[in-house]
Amino acid sequence: MKDASIGIGLLGLGTVGSGVYKLLRENASQIAQRIGKRLEVRMVLERDPERARILGIAPATLARDFEEIIDDPQIQIVVELLGGVEPARAFMLKALRRGKHVVTANKDVVAAYGKELFEAADAGRVDFYFEASVGGGIPVIHALKENLAANKIEEVIGIVNGTTNYILTRMSEEQIEFSEALQAAQEAGYAEADPSADIDGYDAARKIAILASIAFNSRVTPENVFVEGITGIVPQDVIYARELGYVIKLLAIAREYNEGVEVRVHPAFLSRNHPLAAVQGVFNAIYINGNAVGETMFYGQGAGQMPTASAVAGDLMEIARNLESGATGRFPCSCYLDKHVIPIGQVHTNYYLRMIVKDKPGVMATIAGVLGNHQVSIASVIQKRTLFTNGERMAEIVLITHEVLEQNVQDALAVLKSLSIMGSIENMIRVEGEPRP
Amino acid sequence: MKDASIGIGLLGLGTVGSGVYKLLRENASQIAQRIGKRLEVRMVLERDPERARILGIAPATLARDFEEIIDDPQIQIVVELLGGVEPARAFMLKALRRGKHVVTANKDVVAAYGKELFEAADAGRVDFYFEASVGGGIPVIHALKENLAANKIEEVIGIVNGTTNYILTRMSEEQIEFSEALQAAQEAGYAEADPSADIDGYDAARKIAILASIAFNSRVTPENVFVEGITGIVPQDVIYARELGYVIKLLAIAREYNEGVEVRVHPAFLSRNHPLAAVQGVFNAIYINGNAVGETMFYGQGAGQMPTASAVAGDLMEIARNLESGATGRFPCSCYLDKHVIPIGQVHTNYYLRMIVKDKPGVMATIAGVLGNHQVSIASVIQKRTLFTNGERMAEIVLITHEVLEQNVQDALAVLKSLSIMGSIENMIRVEGEPRP
Numbered sequence: 089m090k091d092a093s094i095g096i097g098l099l100g101l102g103t104v105g106s107g108v109y110k111l112l113r114e115n116a117s118q119i120a121q122r123i124g125k126r127l128e129v130r131m132v133l134e135r136d137p138e139r140a141r142i143l144g145i146a147p148a149t150l151a152r153d154f155e156e157i158i159d160d161p162q163i164q165i166v167v168e169l170l171g172g173v174e175p176a177r178a179f180m181l182k183a184l185r186r187g188k189h190v191v192t193a194n195k196d197v198v199a200a201y202g203k204e205l206f207e208a209a210d211a212g213r214v215d216f217y218f219e220a221s222v223g224g225g226i227p228v229i230h231a232l233k234e235n236l237a238a239n240k241i242e243e244v245i246g247i248v249n250g251t252t253n254y255i256l257t258r259m260s261e262e263q264i265e266f267s268e269a270l271q272a273a274q275e276a277g278y279a280e281a282d283p284s285a286d287i288d289g290y291d292a293a294r295k296i297a298i299l300a301s302i303a304f305n306s307r308v309t310p311e312n313v314f315v316e317g318i319t320g321i322v323p324q325d326v327i328y329a330r331e332l333g334y335v336i337k338l339l340a341i342a343r344e345y346n347e348g349v350e351v352r353v354h355p356a357f358l359s360r361n362h363p364l365a366a367v368q369g370v371f372n373a374i375y376i377n378g379n380a381v382g383e384t385m386f387y388g389q390g391a392g393q394m395p396t397a398s399a400v401a402g403d404l405m406e407i408a409r410n411l412e413s414g415a416t417g418r419f420p421c422s423c424y425l426d427k428h429v430i431p432i433g434q435v436h437t438n439y440y441l442r443m444i445v446k447d448k449p450g451v452m453a454t455i456a457g458v459l460g461n462h463q464v465s466i467a468s469v470i471q472k473r474t475l476f477t478n479g480e481r482m483a484e485i486v487l488i489t490h491e492v493l494e495q496n497v498q499d500a501l502a503v504l505k506s507l508s509i510m511g512s513i514e515n516m517i518r519v520e521g522e523p524r525p
Numbered sequence: 526m527k528d529a530s531i532g533i534g535l536l537g538l539g540t541v542g543s544g545v546y547k548l549l550r551e552n553a554s555q556i557a558q559r560i561g562k563r564l565e566v567r568m569v570l571e572r573d574p575e576r577a578r579i580l581g582i583a584p585a586t587l588a589r590d591f592e593e594i595i596d597d598p599q600i601q602i603v604v605e606l607l608g609g610v611e612p613a614r615a616f617m618l619k620a621l622r623r624g625k626h627v628v629t630a631n632k633d634v635v636a637a638y639g640k641e642l643f644e645a646a647d648a649g650r651v652d653f654y655f656e657a658s659v660g661g662g663i664p665v666i667h668a669l670k671e672n673l674a675a676n677k678i679e680e681v682i683g684i685v686n687g688t689t690n691y692i693l694t695r696m697s698e699e700q701i702e703f704s705e706a707l708q709a710a711q712e713a714g715y716a717e718a719d720p721s722a723d724i725d726g727y728d729a730a731r732k733i734a735i736l737a738s739i740a741f742n743s744r745v746t747p748e749n750v751f752v753e754g755i756t757g758i759v760p761q762d763v764i765y766a767r768e769l770g771y772v773i774k775l776l777a778i779a780r781e782y783n784e785g786v787e788v789r790v791h792p793a794f795l796s797r798n799h800p801l802a803a804v805q806g807v808f809n810a811i812y813i814n815g816n817a818v819g820e821t822m823f824y825g826q827g828a829g830q831m832p833t834a835s836a837v838a839g840d841l842m843e844i845a846r847n848l849e850s851g852a853t854g855r856f857p858c859s860c861y862l863d864k865h866v867i868p869i870g871q872v873h874t875n876y877y878l879r880m881i882v883k884d885k886p887g888v889m890a891t892i893a894g895v896l897g898n899h900q901v902s903i904a905s906v907i908q909k910r911t912l913f914t915n916g917e918r919m920a921e922i923v924l925i926t927h928e929v930l931e932q933n934v935q936d937a938l939a940v941l942k943s944l945s946i947m948g949s950i951e952n953m954i955r956v957e958g959e960p961r962p
């Protein structure tokens with residue numbers, strides 16, 4: 089009864105690949121009932137036979153090479169879970185051009201090579217799905233492509249990196265240093281030995297590039313995204329954030345304006361009342377504002393074996409339905425527009441500034457003057473701790489600005505740095521939302 | 526160019542109907558770009574010509590009667606936004622049987638007559654979509670049917686009624702009486718003059734019946750749902766909830782066990798750390814636990830003109846894609862199983878009990894004894910205020926139980942009521958989650 093099943097070629101038995109295999113086996117009867125067909129993993133590409141053995145995969149199911157998979161006419165869908173750029177990208181392109189539908193969780197390839205992949209899918213007249221590439225098991229890509237499609241999407245704000253959210257949550261709960269929180273994340277298995285892609289914001293940048301491309305129907309690649317990581321956040325900032333009614337989160341922000349789209353990843357002060365502010369630990373959430381639906385948020389586990397497998401299997405079931413109804417190719421590339429990406433200097437937002445200055449009369453007036461000269465208007469200012477540096481009495485000044493052009497803030501900071509009263513600019517963190525009076 | 530558009534017959538120009546009309550007009554070019562076709566409202570059924578005039582709908586577009594709409598071969602989709610059961614139900618059945626696809630926001634009809642409607646859709650070989658019937662603009666029905674379909678869904682917990690969530694939020698923030706909060710909700714336009722369907726829990730019951738039917742692939746109708754409203758909640762309960770680390774929410778709960786499914790709507794103590802606890806005011810959210818994806822939550826505006834219109838228009842676009850690709854009928858009725866519904870007496874959960882008893886030695890031992898005789902084990906107990914009733918000194922006892930069979934609690938309460946030391950059982954509220962030690 090070959091017709092009663094759909095053949096799958098699975099590339100990679102790492103964490104997610106093993107999860108997909110297990111999920112398709114464990115929930116097999118339910119999946120078959122829901123789509124009217126069995127999903128059958130006919131062949132697996134994995135160099136480590138031990139991984140296959142652990143899962144009870146027969147050696148005969150292991151492919152010699154990728155060619156064997158795409159040459160098998162009974163394999164209709166290729167699931168790419170190798171990770172990294174190559175050979176994942178090359179395999180996907182080949183599979184699509186050869187008329188195999190492709191499902192992937194690979195944010196690196198989707199973010200950087202989405203155009204190429206969709207062109208290949210178009211050439212092969214097949215489906216290309218990648219729900220798992222952003223937000224793990226959270227079905228945010230489908231929501232944007234389908235259910236919210238009648239909306240003009242105005243903004244997408246994501247907490248899309250669990251590692252950094254875990255670190256910032258620990259820093260906030262325990263007022264510990266970044267390095268200590270990072271170590272805790274590594275010990276808990278939430279951060280890699282080389283944590284750079286997470287803590288420097290590149291992982292989040294890839295994900296918001298994907299979301300922005302869909303939301304705004306215009307190709308946004310990781311190079312278009314302004315990126316700043318969380319390594320510069322210190323407990324003092326976390327404490328002031330709380331005092332002022334905020335939490336610090338690594339936000340991935342995409343917005344559309346008449347002039348174009350802005351897409352940026354950086355730590356931000358986020359109002360405690362914002363729906364995203366309650367997202368703790370390794371959880372992810374994506375907040376979407378549409379011109380009809382208003383505020384929505386999608387929350388869940390942004391990584392991990394089974395949540396990611398859930399999204400991959402959901403895509404597989406959707407392709408199976410498309411195959412059943414002869415309706416593959418329902419979702420061609422949605423980047424049919426070409427919108428300008430606004431550079432970070434042209435972004436308007438609010439800023440938290442923390443600086444150490446000489447504690448003398450007139451210092452505050454000088455600072456306010458420099459800011460004022462650059463059209464930076466102060467919403468609130470607090471003179472905090474007194475410190476001694478090299479025996480000199482210094483004051484810590486914390487202020488939050490009204491909304492202003494980023495370039496003006498950068499220019500003002502350059503001038504402030506050069507003043508003789510300035511000890512150091514300790515931090516500049518963008519603030520989401522107009523500060524309360 | 527008739528082929529470039531899809532014809533819609535719109536039933537009802539009330540709040541949601543007007544919203545759908547406006548949305549299809551305002552976002553028309555984007556919608557057409559995304560699906561490759563225009564969505565054209567060809568005919569409108571509305572008795573009040575003034576409503577049509579306000580929207581700039583030409584009198585010629587107003588249908589004389591429903592027959593005129595289903596007789597029009599150029600109308601492919603009927604959008605039912607009349608509300609109420611009849612004639613909405615009859616019109617939908619007729620349209621489906623005549624081969625028109627149907628989109629509705631009508632939770633009353635979907636919850637009670639889902640089976641009949643799907644049979645009609647099957648007979649007419651057409652699509653029947655109803656995303657807007659639960660959670661307004663939140664795409665939770667699609668998530669359950671598609672993206673999470675590879676999961677065995679273990680529980681669905683919803684805050685699916687904005688009116689009651691608004692009332693409970695106000696009661697919690699301001700420690701006001703229920704009646705005062707209800708009046709505030711009415712003044713703000715969030716509660717109807719006759720608020721019964723909301724505050725007594727029937728609206729939420731219809732919505733959880735729909736969600737449970739999809740999640741568990743088994744028909745659950747409103748009569749299967751245990752329902753208790755929020756009118757019995759007093760400020761004292763709200764205060765104790767906070768003191769004990771909870772918030773009070775009207776929850777719609779559906780869970781699957783080996784023995785069957787439990788489906789219930791009632792106010793509940795919900796741990797402050799639960800993702801649903803942060804859902805404030807008129808917002809809705811649906812928390813879903815799947816065996817692969819783990820915890821997810823979908824948040825947004827559960828009612829209102831444009832959020833609901835967003836969901837209706839999303840369904841229209843999906844049907845348009847189905848028409849384009851010749852793939853209508855992708856989602857037949859998913860209730861192919863017939864699961865037992867567990868009666869409320871057989872449910873296991875935790876309980877908050879508040880009672881006024883005579884303030885005498887040995888009273889606590891007596892109460893504990895009665896509870897113990899019924900296998901009700903106490904997790905924590907606090908003796909609160911001292912009161913005087915008819916000159917007699919009384920004590921208020923607040924306790925939280927461990928997980929126990931509901932019938933045992935009911936039986937224990939019946940015995941307690943009959944005791945001479947008992948002043949009154951003030952409240953019994955179910956608790957979500959095992960209380961912390």
